[in-house]
Amino acid sequence: MKRNSIGGSVRGPVVQAGVVHGGVHLYHQAPSPPPPRQLFPVTAAWTDREADLERLDAALGERSSYASATVVITGVGGVGKSALAARWLRAQEEHTPDGQLYADLGGGRGVRPGAVLRRFLRALGLTRIDGDLDEVTSLWRSVTAGRRLALLLDNAADAALVRPLLPGGQGHLIAVTARRPLTDLVAEGARIHRLEPLAEAAATQLLARLVGEERVARERAALEELAGRCGHLPLALCVAASRLVALPDVSVATVAAHARTDHRIDVGTPSVTTTVHTTYQELPHRTARVYRLLGALPHIVIDVGTTAAACALAPEEAAWQLRALADVRLLESQGEHPGGGACFRLHDEVRPHAKRCVAEDENEASMTEAARRWLDWLLLTFTRAENLLTPAHQPMDRDVEYPSSQPFPFDDEEGAMRWLESHQSDLEAGVRAAETRGWDSLVWQLVHSAWPLFHRTRPLELWLDLHYRGLTAAGRCRHRGAQREMLTTLAIGLRGAGRYTEAAERASDALRLAREDGDARCEAQALHELGVCHHAQHEGQLASAVLEEAITIRERLGYRRGVGLSHLTLGLVHLEAGRAGQAIGHLTFARTELSQVPDVFDTARATAWLGRAWARGGDFEKATGLLEEALGEFRALRSARWQARALHMLGCTAEEQHQPERAQQLFTQALEIASTVSPKDAEHIREGLRRITPHKPGQQTEGTSPPTSPEGETW
Incomplete structure (x- = not known):
């Protein structure tokens, strides 16, 4: 959708043209996703806090016109x-028309800002998000600069985690919640708002609303007690109200009499812990055990699959137990999980209690079994997604002690990808949990099974961290095949991060192991990776030698896609x-081979670069036709980054034909596209604009090709 000059909106295909060279091509564009609305609903029993809301509104009114409003809401747990x-x-929706985003920062428990930003960017419609934390942060600021968003950054541990998440531009509303004030954010213009427990009257009123006015009308004194x-804390009040609702024949006075501190479980905020423990003691045996075992797991998304696996339950019973725990407020509902199904979390004031209970009421064997059952289920489900999304990925061992009989939570590629993205934090937690328990085979197998997640969403910080852990674990296992796999995929991640020297070192290590072990497939992959690294470092002669060797091995193995990819890279070496x-010879061969696999995306890449090779050879008509064909494919594939690259290549081709106006239009x-998907590509395109702007009539320009080894080019 574009806005016209008088503020209206134009929908559907739009052509803005000065001089048109060739035909006009219209491509169907997928509709933009609706503005995200991720904030959880406000309870119908909302009580008081009018003064707090007025103070927050005042902070909104005090912000400068060139800035966003940031408020840190601090206070005790619950x-x-x-x-x-x-x-x-939610009350400020008119000020934030472009959406509301939510992230649980986990109190500092292993949450990565890059993962949060990628989740935010996907919610805003971006499908492929490349680069390291700095690049993703730049992209986030670019994408948000022209929008007005509301952000709830929940449960922050420190300012360092919050800063990369602050959006670009002005007009945003950011609410940060934290146990401590985070005064470091004052320098960013944040206001600190300390939230106190409810007043006595408001706390009593909240209880009455939750339980029902009729029931408590004659027990006002007991309700106040x-x-x-x-402690007039909403969390404790909600848990107590849930107990009263669950015990319709028990008086308020009886419940109040039992709400006394048990110093044996004195963790967290005492009034919350006391109420939680009393509720826990009244749970049915099986429900109490589910609660305990969930407390033994890392800070992860709690859903039916997780619960069924860890607690050895049928999915139907797991769903029932989760709802039972949510009904008494020992679990907080997080709504519908992006990967499908309801999801929950243990509140930060509840989790310490659950951990204490599992330590006291379970033995080490049962806790170990629960952890292993969860990890086995995670491994099996990641492997199922791996088989659906990347069937050509090298199959490896899966050491599963507790095979799960529950159905997988997806049955197609789209569902598998959604599940992977929504369980990324579980992957990291699982690898660390397996590492802590000394289950080295699970460490590298989890990393290996997550290849589609790394390949398609490219969370580089996580990619490198987990692969180094996987490589170390494979070494402890003395599993040579696993070491080779970890080395080659680690090399891909390192070159994606622009660390080409390290990438070449890891590829060389993989090559050595592959030759020692007689693994031709891995040898060819390692040679290909070395070739890409040499090309990226402008070492054309070295790149050509190893790529030719990789092609020879891949042809012998009959690995057509690999042959095509190596020819594609070799073509880029010659083009540079x-x-x-x-270059035309290698790229033509790559295009034919990849189209017959078929590999639609890489065929389109080969087509684009073949267009540039023909332009360098002087056949601009053929070059333009190939580039327009590639552009159409990238639009059909919804690859925004490669749409921008194809347009950039068309612009360079127009520039080489001394058509500066057309080049400027294309650039x-x-x-416009690259600035929202790739800061690096955007800078390359700006270089092109700087070359031709301003342009004097009669002045000729000397075209400069786009880089033939942009970051991530041969993925």
């Missing part, structure tokens, strides 16, 4: 920080060296 933040941001024993004829279109 005081209602998250609920207040959601309530406030119960509210006091809950100015050998257009040789501008390319920049």
Whole structure:
């Protein structure tokens, strides 16, 4: 959708043209996703906090016109920080028309800002997000600069985690919740708002609303006593109200009398812990055990699959037990999981209690079994996604002690990808848990099974961290095949991060092991990786030698896609060296081979680069036709980054034909896309615009090709 000059909107295909060279091509564009609305709903029993809301509104009014409003809501656990933040941001929807985003920062427990930003960017419609944390942060700021968003950054541990998540531009509303004030954010213009427990009257009123006015009408004094024993904290009040609802024949006075501190479980905020422990003691045996075992797991998404696996339950019973725990407020509902199904979490004030209970009421064997069952289920499910999404990926061992009989949570590629993205944090938690317990085979197998996640979403920080862990674990296992796999995929991640020297070292290590072990497939892959690294470092002669060797081995193995990819890279080596004829030969072969596999995306890449090779050879008509064909394929594939690259290549081709106006149009279109998907590509395109702007009539320009080894080119 584009806005016209008087503020209206134009929908459907749009052509903006000065001089048109060739035909006009219209491609169907997938509709933009609706603005995200990720904030959890506000309870219908909302009580009081009017003064707090007024103070937050005042902070909004005090912001400068060139800035965003950031508020840090701080206070003890269970005081209602998250609920207040959601309530406030929901009331400001007219000021944030482009969406509301939510992230649980986990109190500092292993949450990576890059993972949060990638999740935010996907919610805003980006499908492929490349680069390291700095690049993803730049992309986030570019994408958000022209929007007005609401962000709830929940449960932050420190300012360092919050800063990369702050959006670009002005007009955004950011609410951060934290146990401590995070005064370091004051320098960013943040206001600190300390939230206190509810007043006595409001706490009593909240209990009455939750339980029902009729039931408590004659027990006002007991209700006030119960509210006091809950410390007037909303979390404790909600748990106590849930107990009263679950015990319709028990008086408020009886429940209040039992709400006394048990110093044996004195963790977290005492009034919350006391209420939680009393509720726990009244749970049915099986429900109490599910609660305990969930507390033994890392800080992860809790869903039916996780619960069924860890607690050895049928999915139907797991779903029932989760709902039972949510009904008494020992679990918090997180709504519908992006990967499908309901999901929950243990509140930060509840989790320490669950951990204490599992330590006291379970033995080490049962806790170990629960952890292993969960990890085995995670491994099997990641492997199922791997088989669906990357069937050509090298199959490896899967050491599973507890095979699961529950159905997988997806049955097609789209569902598998959604599940992988929504369980990325579980993967990291699982690898670390397996590492802690000394289950080295599980460490590298989990990393290996997650290849589609790394390959398609490219979370580089996570990729490198987990692969180094996987490589170390494979070494401890003395599993040579696993070491080779970890080395080659680690090399791909390193070159994606631009660390070509390290990538070449890891590829060389893989090559040595492959030759020692007689593994021709891995030998060819390692040679290909070395070739890509040499090409990226402009070492054309070395690149050609190892790529030719890789092609020979891959042809012998009958690995057609690999042959095509190595020819594609070899074509780029010749193109960079100015050998257009040789480049055309390799790229034509790569295009044919990849189209017959078939590999639609890489065929389109080969087509685009073949267009550039023909342009360098002087046949601009053929070059333009190939580049327009590739552009159409990238649009059909919804690859925004490669749409920008194809437009950039068309712009360079127009520039070489001394058509600066057309080149400027194409560069501008390319920049509009690239600025929202790839800061590196955007800078290359700006270089093209700087070359031709301003342009004087009669002045000729000397075209410069786009780089033949952009970051991630041969993935």
